[in-house]
Amino acid sequence: MSRIEIKQALQLTNYGAEINVKGWVRTRRGNKNVQFIALNDGSCLKNIQIVVDLQNFTDEQLKPITTGACLSVVGILVKSQGAGQTVEIQANKIEVYGTAEPEKYPLQKKGHSLEYLREIAHLRPRTNTFGAVFRLRHNMAYAIHTYFHNHGYFYFHTPLITGSDAEGAGQMFQVTTQDLSKIQLTEDGKVDYSNDFFGKQTSLTVSGQLEGELAALALGKIYTFGPTFRAENSNTPRHLAEFWMIEPEVAFIQLDELMDLEEDFIKYCVRWALDNCMEDLQFLNDMFDKTLIERLRSVVDTEFVRLPYTEGIKILEDAIAKGKKFEFPVYWGCDLASEHERYLVEEHFRRPVIMINYPKDIKAFYMKQNDDQKTVQGTDVLFPQIGEIIGGSVREENYDKLMKEIEDRHIPMKDMWWYLDTRRFGSAPHAGFGLGFERLMLFVTGMQNIRDVIPFPRTPKTAEF
Ligand code: 4AD
Ligand code: MG
Secondary structure, X not given: OXXXXXXXXXXXXXXXXXXXXXXXXXXXXXXXXXXXXXEEOOOOXXXXXXXXXXXXXXXXXHOOOOOOOEEEEEEEEEEOOOOOOOEEEEEEEEEEEEOOOOOOOOOOOOOOOHHHHHHOOOOHHHOHHHHHHHHHHHHHXXXXXXXXXXXXXEEOOOOOEEOOOOOOOOOOOEEOOOOHHHOOEOOOOOXXXXXXXXXXXXXXXXXOHHHHHHHHHHHOEEEEEEEEEOOOOOOOOOOOOEEEEEEEEEEOOOHHHHHHHHHHHHHHHHHHHHHHOHHHHHHHHHHOOOOHHHHHHHHHHOOOEEEEHHHHHXXXXXXXXXXXXXXXOOOOOOOOOHXXXXXXXXXXXOOOEEEEEEEXXXXXXXXXXXXXXXXXXXXXXXXXXXEEEEEEEEEOOOHHHHHHHHHHOOOOHHHOHHHHHHHHOOOOOEEXXXXXXXXXXXXXXXXXXXXXXXXXXXXXXXXXX
């Protein structure tokens, strides 16, 4: 007999048929005559109830069926008498695949703290919360690929190991096969990489953008979706050392079209969650955040504000004049802190904001310069509860301007020749952005800590599992 997933079994109405389900025991309760096992196989949030008539099973058979044990159950599908479920299974045969010693199984009780569950990240997918989060995570990845595929973008794979630190988006992790206890030095006392694996210094990438730009200037519209690494020592609920980023890059678009894309794309993802993941969303809404679904709906329905940086600064200065207190100072030229971004989004506008035209000095070298010589066409999408969810820009396509920026910032030219070639041969206006996948996950799940939306978080001093 072939096994049926619990998600499907719960939809069945052919009562009296014999079926086979497999999964992990969530709870077992009952009395001398009958026992009830709640079985979950991860296919959906709900458990299926297994009814065990004690006339048909010995104590010896039932003893290993404790919370966490894995079972295969063959039984008759019946209409459920109890509340909360439509069908249940009257067990004929139970095979125990794996026991879970009650004294040792770490997920014994319900209601463990999220902090505790992080310590047992190898088992937390078996909880309702993380089942919901990881099913949503899959759905968001699928929505992203679907969106781009349907809009004619090509999924382009950029390297994870890179020989340049051109972007400067964050501190990098080095990649080496050298024996670290015997590092070779050159005559001038620097590390000698000539005998290292790649014959030069290499690192894990902080972004696939620069290679993505090359592809956009050939295939027209591309996106990347892969892991990125940043060794910044920021132990916050919104930073990971290893996170996934989606980076579309598009030829022949300008600032307005870039913002349209950012807004349309993110709304599509949120709408996808509302249309396809309601059971899990409802659970997270009820468990953690009673305004989650309302917040998701409101993002899908409202137009994002498009706000020049200079106006944003004025709004913040006005707020300070009226008595609003911020930890960090506000002045034209400052890099906005998350408290500033959240004030604009959550208190002033009460909807997502796309901030544009940032001071040149706080943004990356590749952003397209405005005629005022002071600002660049960067776009950060700021979200309620999250702050920056997307960072993007129109790219400087002019060789001379780009070259001057590279020189002014002392970016090593030897690393950049291939990037500059795009501006020498058939350069074109183009733009793109990066969405932090886990930031999107934070928004969609309502979870408060980024460590709880990725299966195995990497943060300073933690790389377990
Ligand atoms: O703003 P960032 O640094 O932009 C770039 O890397 C550009 N190359 C993107 C592009 O234009 N193609 O990062 C993009 C997004 C941020 O808006 C944020 O959502 C996320 O990546 N992000 C992080 N997410 C988790 N942990 C971190 N340490 C992150 N750093 C950035
Ligand atoms: Mg950014």
